[in-house]
Amino acid sequence: MSRRQVLQTVSGLVLGLFVAVLAGTVVSNALPRITADLGAGQSAYTWVITAELLAMTATVPLWGKLADLFDKKPLVQLSLVLYVVGSLLAGFSQNVETLISSRVVQGVGAGGLTALAQVVMAAVIPPRELGRYNGVFGAVFTSATVAGPLIGGVLVDTPWLGWRWCFFLGVPFALLAIALLQRTLDLPHVRRRDVRIDYLGAFLIVGGVSALLIWVSLAGKHFPWASWQTAALTGSGTLLLAAALRVEARVPEPVVPLDVFRHRTVALTTVASLLVGVALFGGTVFLSQFFQVALGKSPTVAGLMSLPLVLGSLLASTVTGRLVSATGRWKRYLVAGAALMTTGLALLATIDADTSVVPLSLFMAVLGTGVGMLAQNLVLAAQNDVRAADLGSATSVLSFSRSMGGTIGTSVLGALLAHRVTAEPAAPGGGDTAQAYGTATADLFLWATPFALLALLAVLFLRETPLKTTTSTERLAAEEGEKGAEADQGARDDSARHLLPL
Known part of the structure; x- marks a missing residue:
C-alpha cells in the first residue's frame, strides 16, 4: 500500500472508531426525551444504554478471533454495515422494544469496529511507525467519549433535529468509512482450510x-x-x-488463546487497560453533570468546558506517538502517562462547586495528557510482543478489558455518586444541590485515583522490547514460512528414520 492509501485507510478506521465510541455516549443526555416520546418507563431508560454496551463489550473478543482466522477487510466492513443498520433501525424506532433490539445490532457493529480498527492498522503499519497513528486513535477515542453527551444534548435541544439524530448522526461517517476502506485497504487473502470456530x-x-x-x-x-x-x-x-x-x-x-497471557507484556497491559477503563470512564463520564448541576452551566457550555481534557489528550497522544516512532522507545511514555493520569485524578478530587474555571481546566488538561500518553501505547506494546497469528485476539483482549473497566467504573462509581448526593446534608442558605454535586463529584475522582495508581504499578513492571519494523501481515507470512519449514523438516526426519533399517 502506498502512503496515500495508508492515510486514507487510517481515515476510514478513525471514522469507524469515532462512531463506535459515540454510539455509547451520545444518548445519555437524550434519554429523558427518548423515553418520554416512546412512552417507556425507567427500566427501558436503563436498557437503551445497557443493551448497546453489553453487545459491544461481549463481542469484542469474538471479532478479534475472527480477525485471526479470516480476511480482515470484509470483517471491518461487516461491522460498519451492522452499525449502519442498527443506527437506522434505532433512529426510525416507533416503540422502545424496537429501539432496544436495534441498539443490540448497533453494539455488535461497534464491538467489531473497536476490535478491528487497531488490528487492521497493525496489518498495514509496522509497530515502529504505528505510534504516530495510534496517537490519533487515542485522541479520537477520548474526544468521542467526552463530546458524546454534548452532541446528544445539542441535537435534542435543536427543534428541527431531535433525538432521532443521535442515531442518524453516525451513519454518513460510517458510509464514508466503508467507501474509503473499499477503495484503499489492500490486504492478502487468508486461506485456511483447517479453520475450526470455537x-x-x-x-x-x-x-x-x-x-x-x-x-x-x-x-x-x-x-x-x-x-x-x-x-x-x-x-x-x-x-x-x-x-x-x-x-x-x-x-x-x-x-x-490463553497462551497470550504467558507474555508478561500482554498480561500487564491487559490489567493496566482494565484499570485505565475504571479510572477514566468512572471519573470523566460525570464531568458534564458536574458542570451543569454544580456550576449551573448549559449543556453546550458544559461541553466546551471539557475541551482541556480533549485537547490535552489530542496533543499528548500525537506528540508521544511521533516520539515513539522516532526513538523506538515506549515504556517511558507509559510510565509518565500513568503518573500524570493519577495526578490529574487526584487534583480533580479537590474540586467543589466554588472551583473556578482556570484550575479546573488545568486539572483536566493534566488528566487528558496522561490518558493521551498511556491508552493507545498499551495496545502498541502488546501488539509488538505477540505472534502475528494471535494479534487479533491479543488486541481485542485489551479493548475488551478497557470497555469492561469502563462499564464497572461507570456503574459502581455512578452508584456511589448517587448515594453521596442523597446523603449530603443540605447546606444552609440554599444552593445545597450544587454543593452536594460538587462534593460528591470530588469524592468520585478520589475513588478513581487508586485505580490509576494501580495502573501505574502495572506499567512499571513492563519489560521494554524494541519495536518491530515489519507489519503483522509480513510477520504472519514469516511465521507461516517457518511453520512450513518445520513441517518439511519433520517429514524428512520421519523418512530418514523409516529408511534407516535398510
Missing part, C-alpha cells in the same frame, strides 16, 4: 461477560448490591467464565 467457547464467554455486565449495570439502581439478584448474576457469570477457561485450554482454535 462455538462453545464463544457462547460461554458471551454468557459469562453478559451476566457480569448486567449485574454492574443494574445493581444499585434496580436491586441492592447485596441481594439475591447479585448472587445469581455473579455466580452464573463466574461459573460460565470458569467453564470457558476450561474449554479455551483444550480446543485447537480458542476464542481467547
Whole structure:
C-alpha cells in the first residue's frame, strides 16, 4: 500500500472508531426525551444504554478471533454495515422494544469496529511507525467519549433535529468509512482450510461477560448490591467464565488463546487497560453533570468546558506517538502517562462547586495528557510482543478489558455518586444541590485515583522490547514460512528414520 492509501485507510478506521465510541455516549443526555416520546418507563431508560454496551463489550473478543482466522477487510466492513443498520433501525424506532433490539445490532457493529480498527492498522503499519497513528486513535477515542453527551444534548435541544439524530448522526461517517476502506485497504487473502470456530467457547464467554455486565449495570439502581439478584448474576457469570477457561485450554482454535497471557507484556497491559477503563470512564463520564448541576452551566457550555481534557489528550497522544516512532522507545511514555493520569485524578478530587474555571481546566488538561500518553501505547506494546497469528485476539483482549473497566467504573462509581448526593446534608442558605454535586463529584475522582495508581504499578513492571519494523501481515507470512519449514523438516526426519533399517 502506498502512503496515500495508508492515510486514507487510517481515515476510514478513525471514522469507524469515532462512531463506535459515540454510539455509547451520545444518548445519555437524550434519554429523558427518548423515553418520554416512546412512552417507556425507567427500566427501558436503563436498557437503551445497557443493551448497546453489553453487545459491544461481549463481542469484542469474538471479532478479534475472527480477525485471526479470516480476511480482515470484509470483517471491518461487516461491522460498519451492522452499525449502519442498527443506527437506522434505532433512529426510525416507533416503540422502545424496537429501539432496544436495534441498539443490540448497533453494539455488535461497534464491538467489531473497536476490535478491528487497531488490528487492521497493525496489518498495514509496522509497530515502529504505528505510534504516530495510534496517537490519533487515542485522541479520537477520548474526544468521542467526552463530546458524546454534548452532541446528544445539542441535537435534542435543536427543534428541527431531535433525538432521532443521535442515531442518524453516525451513519454518513460510517458510509464514508466503508467507501474509503473499499477503495484503499489492500490486504492478502487468508486461506485456511483447517479453520475450526470455537462455538462453545464463544457462547460461554458471551454468557459469562453478559451476566457480569448486567449485574454492574443494574445493581444499585434496580436491586441492592447485596441481594439475591447479585448472587445469581455473579455466580452464573463466574461459573460460565470458569467453564470457558476450561474449554479455551483444550480446543485447537480458542476464542481467547490463553497462551497470550504467558507474555508478561500482554498480561500487564491487559490489567493496566482494565484499570485505565475504571479510572477514566468512572471519573470523566460525570464531568458534564458536574458542570451543569454544580456550576449551573448549559449543556453546550458544559461541553466546551471539557475541551482541556480533549485537547490535552489530542496533543499528548500525537506528540508521544511521533516520539515513539522516532526513538523506538515506549515504556517511558507509559510510565509518565500513568503518573500524570493519577495526578490529574487526584487534583480533580479537590474540586467543589466554588472551583473556578482556570484550575479546573488545568486539572483536566493534566488528566487528558496522561490518558493521551498511556491508552493507545498499551495496545502498541502488546501488539509488538505477540505472534502475528494471535494479534487479533491479543488486541481485542485489551479493548475488551478497557470497555469492561469502563462499564464497572461507570456503574459502581455512578452508584456511589448517587448515594453521596442523597446523603449530603443540605447546606444552609440554599444552593445545597450544587454543593452536594460538587462534593460528591470530588469524592468520585478520589475513588478513581487508586485505580490509576494501580495502573501505574502495572506499567512499571513492563519489560521494554524494541519495536518491530515489519507489519503483522509480513510477520504472519514469516511465521507461516517457518511453520512450513518445520513441517518439511519433520517429514524428512520421519523418512530418514523409516529408511534407516535398510
